[in-house]
Amino acid sequence: MPDLSVALRHVEEHCLPLENARTLETYGWPSAINRLLVLNAEYQPGRGTVLLLRETIGF
Numbered sequence: 001m002p003d004l005s006v007a008l009r010h011v012e013e014h015c016l017p018l019e020n021a022r023t024l025e026t027y028g029w030p031s032a033i034n035r036l037l038v039l040n041a042e043y044q045p046g047r048g049t050v051l052l053l054r055e056t057i058g059f
Helices: 004-027
Strands: none
Touching: none
């Protein structure tokens, strides 16, 4: 995406409707944009790491 505002609009206008349809069919309730992670201006490429886990490992 060319900039953050375009990316956020894409999430809301493209991704959310697709995910909403999936959650309605699977769980019977709508989806929502609840959490967004934005990594901005990383001066040292490769320094940041994001792990998405399906279990609680901390507090």
